[in-house]
Structure formats: structure tokens, C-alpha cells
Amino acid sequence: MRNATLNQFSGLLTREIMKTYRNPWIIAITVVQPFMWLAFFGSSFASAPKSFLEGFFHTSNYIAFLLPGVLSTSMLTVGMFGSMSTIQDKRFGYMKRILLTPTDKATIFVAKSMGSTTRGMVQLPVMVIAAFLFGVSFPLNPILWIGWILALFFLGLGFSSLFMAMTVSSTDWQTPGVISNFITMPLMFASTALFPQANFPVWMRAISSVNPVTFSATLGRSIVLGGAVDWTPLGYLAIFAVLMLFVGSVMATKWLRVE
Amino acid sequence: MSVSKTSSETVHVNDSSNAIVMKGITKKYGNFTALDNVDLTVPEGTIFGLLGPNGAGKTTIIKVLTALIPADAGEARVSGHDVKKEPKLVRANIGWVAAEVILDDDLTAMENLWLQAKLQNLQEWKERANDLLKYFDLFDRKDTKVGKYSTGMRKKLEIALALLHQPKVIFMDEPTIGLDPGTRRMLWQLITGINREYGVTILLTSHYIEEADALCSNLAIIDHGKIVATGTPSELKSKVNADIIEIGLNYEPDVTVFERMEGVLDASRTENGMRLKVTASEKILPRILSSLKIEGVVKINVDKPSLETVFIDLTGKRLSEEDNKMDMRKFYATLRMARR
Numbered sequence: 261m262r263n264a265t266l267n268q269f270s271g272l273l274t275r276e277i278m279k280t281y282r283n284p285w286i287i288a289i290t291v292v293q294p295f296m297w298l299a300f301f302g303s304s305f306a307s308a309p310k311s312f313l314e315g316f317f318h319t320s321n322y323i324a325f326l327l328p329g330v331l332s333t334s335m336l337t338v339g340m341f342g343s344m345s346t347i348q349d350k351r352f353g354y355m356k357r358i359l360l361t362p363t364d365k366a367t368i369f370v371a372k373s374m375g376s377t378t379r380g381m382v383q384l385p386v387m388v389i390a391a392f393l394f395g396v397s398f399p400l401n402p403i404l405w406i407g408w409i410l411a412l413f414f415l416g417l418g419f420s421s422l423f424m425a426m427t428v429s430s431t432d433w434q435t436p437g438v439i440s441n442f443i444t445m446p447l448m449f450a451s452t453a454l455f456p457q458a459n460f461p462v463w464m465r466a467i468s469s470v471n472p473v474t475f476s477a478t479l480g481r482s483i484v485l486g487g488a489v490d491w492t493p494l495g496y497l498a499i500f501a502v503l504m505l506f507v508g509s510v511m512a513t514k515w516l517r518v519e
Numbered sequence: 520m521s522v523s524k525t526s527s528e529t530v531h532v533n534d535s536s537n538a539i540v541m542k543g544i545t546k547k548y549g550n551f552t553a554l555d556n557v558d559l560t561v562p563e564g565t566i567f568g569l570l571g572p573n574g575a576g577k578t579t580i581i582k583v584l585t586a587l588i589p590a591d592a593g594e595a596r597v598s599g600h601d602v603k604k605e606p607k608l609v610r611a612n613i614g615w616v617a618a619e620v621i622l623d624d625d626l627t628a629m630e631n632l633w634l635q636a637k638l639q640n641l642q643e644w645k646e647r648a649n650d651l652l653k654y655f656d657l658f659d660r661k662d663t664k665v666g667k668y669s670t671g672m673r674k675k676l677e678i679a680l681a682l683l684h685q686p687k688v689i690f691m692d693e694p695t696i697g698l699d700p701g702t703r704r705m706l707w708q709l710i711t712g713i714n715r716e717y718g719v720t721i722l723l724t725s726h727y728i729e730e731a732d733a734l735c736s737n738l739a740i741i742d743h744g745k746i747v748a749t750g751t752p753s754e755l756k757s758k759v760n761a762d763i764i765e766i767g768l769n770y771e772p773d774v775t776v777f778e779r780m781e782g783v784l785d786a787s788r789t790e791n792g793m794r795l796k797v798t799a800s801e802k803i804l805p806r807i808l809s810s811l812k813i814e815g816v817v818k819i820n821v822d823k824p825s826l827e828t829v830f831i832d833l834t835g836k837r838l839s840e841e842d843n844k845m846d847m848r849k850f851y852a853t854l855r856m857a858r859r
Contacts, residue, residue: 264640271637279625353621357680360585360615361638362607518587 268363269371276345276375290379291386297330298323298390301454317456319485324396328408328480329453331387332473335416336447338380339423340440342372346424350431356518369512370505373424377416384412396484404483407494414497415476419443421504428508429515453477472500538563538688538720539584544593546579546744553579554590555744561722561737563687566714568735569724570826572838576744577724581690584722585613598687611639614681614719618693620673624666628657628676631665632683639684651679654716655709671702678709682717689713691723695730707733728826728838738826742834756824759832762800764807767817768792776810783807787835792817796832 280286302323305313310320317325349355358368388398399405423443427435448454450464451473457465468474475493482489539561546554554576561567569577582588584597586606594601600608622631629648636644652658655675665673674694681689694710695703711734714721725731731738732752739749748755761784766772772793777786782803785796797803800821808816822828830838 267637267640271634274637275623275626275634278630279623282625353617353619354623356587356617357615357621358638359587360610360613361635362610362640363638 264362265364265367268361268367272358272363272368272371273374273378276342276371277378279345280341280375280379287382290382294330294334294383294387295390297334298326298387298394301330302326302394316459321396323391323394324484325481326454327387327391327396328484329451329477331384331412331480332415332451332476333444333448333453334383335377335380335412335476336419336444336473337440338376338416339373339420339443340376340436341379342376342420342424343427343430343436343439344433345375346372347427347431347433347436350518351433353518355516359518365512365516366509368516369421369424369428369509373417373420373505373508376420376423377413380416380420381409381413384409399483399486404489407489407491408480408483411476411479411494411497414494414501415472418472418497418500418504421501421508425504425508425511428512429517447471447473451477452481472497475500536563537561538565539567539595539597539722541580541584541595542593544580544583544590544595546576546583546588546590552744554583557593557741557744557746559739559746559749561688561720563720564714564718565736566710566721566723566734568731568738569722569741570726570728570731570738570830570838571724571741572726572834572836575741577741578692579744580741581692581722581724584609585615585690586610611684612687614684614686614689616674616677616681616689616691616694618696620670620677622665622673622677622680625664627662627664628652628668628679629661631676631680635680635683641684644683647685648679648683651682655679670698671705674698674702674706675709678713682713682719685717686719688720688722691721693724693726695725695727703730710734726838728830732826740830740833747833748829752826755826755829759796759829760824761796761798761828761832762824763822763828763831764795764797764800764804765789765820765822765837766792766795766807766811767819768811768815769817770812770815772811777807780806780810794831 305322313320313322319325346355349358355368359365392398423436423439426439446467450467451471452468453473457468457474460468475496479489479491479493537560539559541557541559544554544557545552557576557580559580569580571577579588583590584595584602586602586609589603596602597609598612600612602609623634626634629652632644632648632651636648649658652661655678657672657675657679660668660672665676668676691710695706698706707730710721710723713719723734735752737749737751738755740747740755748758750758768791772788774786774788774793777783777793777795780803782798783795784798787794795807800823804821822831827838
């Protein structure tokens with residue numbers, strides 16, 4: 261039986277990935293979008309005096325400061341793809357085809373979440389190369405890289421699951437967009453993804469310090485900017501991912517329906 | 520793994536072996552009773568037809584039998600497994616062909632089969648997949664994206680998917696809805712073909728009388744969530760050994776006159792005229808007409824004994840009337856196909 265679940269999961273996940281990467285436009289935009297972030301947002305401080313940057317960002321290379329934050333922010337939105345593909349499967353009836361095989365609803369849920377996370381992960385190499393071209397230097401220690409990749413993966417998985425859980429019973433095309441705006445905006449700004457926490461008001465700092473985006477941005481930043489790396493955020497992110505996967509699986513088992 | 524089972528293996532192993540058994544199944548949606556105490560038995564290896572107008576409960580029966588929705592009361596077994604207690608075993612033993620043709624258009628035919636194999640947890644499926652593609656004449660196009668397939672090819676591939684895991688029962692919900700007459704006939708041949716070749720039991724729903732007559736060895740007529748009659752097509756036809764005359768009138772007739780007429784078995788008013796059950800329409804029609812105000816006769820329809828007359832007799836309405844109304848499901852199916 262476990263073997264069956266594994267087979268079903270790998271089949272569904274492969275399908276998600278195949279469908280994504282057969283569409284060249286999806287790849288192009290996935291690649292261009294974070295690059296634009298870096299170019300536009302990064303350039304907005306281009307003529308800021310060095311002393312201001314050092315004081316505000318604690319580094320003169322604000323792109324190095326920004327990169328881990330932007331990557332974390334984009335993992336925040338990837339969940340939208342999973343829920344859109346779920347809604348598409350429901351509307352075109354393909355979900356019914358899946359449900360008429362011995363596949364558990366939880367398996368479908370986990371495959372969709374993993375699918376959108378994988379889709380988000382492809383931005384990492386693109387962004388790293390882009391940042392390198394903007395003059396950011398990176399550590400060579402593979403352990404740091406693995407840690408960073410895992411942090412982003414957990415963040416993506418957690419938010420994908422949260423996203424999918426919120427839209428699990430929906431068949432409306434518009435829902436993922438609405439939920440995306442609802443989740444993304446507050447969590448992006450109430451985190452250290454774009455600005456250091458030091459200048460936040462107390463209430464925002466409170467949100468920021470439990471916001472998974474902050475954990476991922478902080479860990480990524482300590483890796484990119486160098487210095488001592490505190491691995492605690494990675495633990496929090498793993499807990500966040502597992503918790504969301506679990507909650508989402510339970511919700512999917514209960515509420516994922518074809519009509 | 521061999522593809523073709525010899526028919527003796529599966530067809531009528533013994534008389535008590537039934538592919539599907541439903542006992543007292545009731546399903547309600549709020550106040551609406553979709554299925555009302557339905558009993559149904561489908562013998563193994565047969566093509567069984569559920570015939571009824573839209574909204575009669577045919578699709579609900581399929582949903583209950585495939586464990587997509589739970590019944591409120593009653594018991595159902597598919598290929599020996601209880602749909603409530605063993606839904607996974609049921610789903611491992613059934614195939615499904617949708618009314619609207621549901622495939623993943625972004626994947627090729629082979630990839631669609633591959634995914635089905637993954638979902639059904641099949642280890643050795645390639646050979647059978649190839650054989651099925653050859654059987655359905657799709658082998659040359661196996662690496663083409665399904666989005667580029669014609670409707671007929673899509674339908675064939677869907678049946679191949681349904682057969683891949685060697686199911687005991689295949690459910691076909693309105694398999695020929697929205698298809699042109701040529702494709703429909705091709706599909707009829709395929710359905711009888713796979714039933715013979717693979718020994719698989721087929722439960723299909725239809726609201727086309729001629730489809731049920733051409734394909735099914737057993738039929739159940741369903742109306743308002745109730746099974747109103749079951750039997751072979753010829754058994755059902757012999758039940759109503761009479762012609763049915765429907766006369767459209769622009770005034771209200773007095774049916775008692777006709778009830779007393781010799782050769783008239785039954786007479787009833789309809790929405791815009793009357794309906795008579797008679798022994799021999801060609802003999803009695805002149806007499807009937809002479810008793811009517813001839814300028815008030817709008818139209819006359821005579822049906823010789825057929826499944827249509829059985830249906831009219833049992834439900835008081837004609838199945839083909841459905842075709843004149845806007846069929847929303849057909850409309851959506853067409854729309855969905857057009858979107859591709």
C-alpha cells in the first residue's frame with residue numbers, strides 16, 4: 261500500500277513538473293520576474309550614499325541584502341500555482357479521473373504542494389547568477405548552500421500547503437489570485453525580506469518575528485553576507501512546512517471534492 | 520501479462536456472479552431525492568444500460584458505485600467489494616469513461632497511459648499499453664499530445680485508459696453524447712468489441728433509445744430516481760405489446776369516448792392533446808380521427824412497440840422529447856471541447 265502511495269505521488273508530481281516546464285513562457289517569466297525585482301528594487305538605492313546603506317542595511321551591497329529577501333518573497337507566491345492547477349483539474353474534470361483511482365486525496369494534495377514548491381525553487385539558481393552579475397560574491401561552503409536551499413524549500417512547501425488548504429474546496433478561477441494578494445502583501449512587508457526589522461513599529465516587529473519569511477530571509481542573509489550562521493530558523497521553517505502539509509492533507513481529505 | 524482474456528474466463532463463471540449489486544440505495548441532495556430505494560443487479564460480462572431522461576439519477580448511480588459520493592441508505596457492491604467499506608478496492612477494479620472525454624491534453628497518449636498506470640500502481644504496464652494503443656489504432660500517434668487528437672481518437676484513448684489496469688467493470692456515462700453519428704457508430708462497435716474481447720462488464724447510461732437497443736443485453740429504465748423496469752430489450756418491448764398514438768390537439772378532447780372504443784387499451788390526456796394505447800394503430804386510427812374535430816388536430820404520432828413505447832408507457836413521457844429541449848450537459852460538453 262505504501263508503495264502504491266509512492267507511485268501515485270511520483271506520478272502526480274512528475275505530471276505537475278512536466279506540465280510546467282513544457283510551457284516555455286512559464287519558464288521565461290519565472291526566470292525574468294525575480295531578475296526584474298533585483299534590477300528595479302535594487303537600483304532604487306543606486307545613488308544612495310554608502311554611509312546610509314551601511315547604517316540602514318548594515319552592508320554596502322544592498323543587492324546582497326535584498327537577494328535572500330526577494331527569493332523568500334517569491335516562495336510566498338508559488339502556492340498560487342498549486343491551487344490554480346488544482347482548480348483547473350477540477351474544472352476540466354481531471355480531478356475526477358484521479359479520484360476514480362485508488363489515490364488518496366492527501367497524496368494529491370502533497371503532490372500539488374510539492375509541484376508548486378519545485379516550480380519556485382527554479383528561481384534560486386537564476387537569481388544567484390543574476391546577483392553574481394550585479395557584483396554579489398557567494399560563499400563556497402556546500403553546507404551553507406544546502407541549508408539555504410532547504411530553508412527556501414521548506415518556506416515554499418509551507419506556504420504552498422497553506423495556500424492549497426485555503427482553496428481546497430474552491431472551483432473559482434479567481435480565488436487563488438485573491439488569496440495570493442491577501443497573503444503576500446502583509447507577509448512580505450511584515451518581514452525582514454525587504455527592510456531590516458530595527459525600524460519597524462512594535463506591532464509589526466511582533467508579526468515579523470514569527471513570520472516564516474523572516475526566518476528564511478534572515479538565514480539566507482547570514483549565508484550571503486557571511487559571518488556566523490544561526491541554524492535555528494531552519495528548524496522553525498521545517499516545523500512550519502510539516503505542520504502546513506499535515507493541516508492541508510487533513511483538510512484535503514475532508515473537503516477536496518469534484519462537485 | 521496477456522492482454523486478451525478468453526471470454527470463458529470471465530463471462531458467466533456462474534449464474535450467481537454479479538459484477539454490480541445495489542440494494543435499497545437512497546441518495547438525497549437536501550430535499551431532492553436523487554435515488555429512491557434503488558435495487559440493481561448487473562450480471563458479470565454483460566453490457567448493462569441505464570436508460571432515462573436527464574436528471575433521472577443515472578449519473579448519481581455511477582457516482583455511488585464508484586464511491587465518489589456516499590449513499591444515504593442501502594448497500595452496493597462492485598466486483599465483490601463494498602463501495603462504502605472498500606472504496607480503494609472498488610476503484611482498483613473499475614474503469615471510467617466520462618461523458619465529456621477527460622484526458623490531460625498537455626501530455627501525449629503514452630504519458631496519459633503512464634500516469635494512469637502510476638495512479639493504479641501497475642508495475643508492468645508498457646506492453647499492455649502498447650497492445651491497447653494498437654487495438655484502438657492509436658499506436659502511430661502515441662507520442663502526440665492529446666490536445667491534437669480528434670474527438671473520436673480522444674474517446675478511444677479514454678477507453679484504453681479505462682482498460683489499462685484490467686478492470687472488472689467499466690462505467691460509461693453517456694458515452695456518445697455530443698458525438699456525430701459516424702463516431703457514435705464507431706464507438707458502439709468498440710464498446711461491444713471490448714466487452715467481447717476483454718470480458719469486461721460495462722455499465723453505461725444513455726438517453727438514446729437506439730443506443731440502449733443496439734448495445735445492451737440488459738436494461739434498467741430509471742425515472743425520478745426510481746428503477747421503473749428492468750429486463751432485456753426484447754423482454755421490455757414485449758411488456759408493452761401495443762402501439763402508442765399521440766395526437767396533438769388545439770382543444771380539450773373528451774378521452775372517455777376513446778376509452779370505450781374497441782381496440783383502445785388506454786387513453787389519457789397530455790399537455791396538448793391525448794395519448795392512446797391501442798392494439799393495432801393502422802386499423803383504429805381512421806375511427807379515432809372520425810371522432811375528433813379534424814380541424815383541431817395539430818399533429819399525429821404513431822409508435823410501434825419499441826423501447827420508446829415502453830418508456831412512454833412507464834413514465835408517461837417520451838425520452839426523445841429531451842432532445843428538443845436545451846440539453847445543458849451536452850451544451851457544456853461541447854463548450855469544453857471547443858475550449859481546447
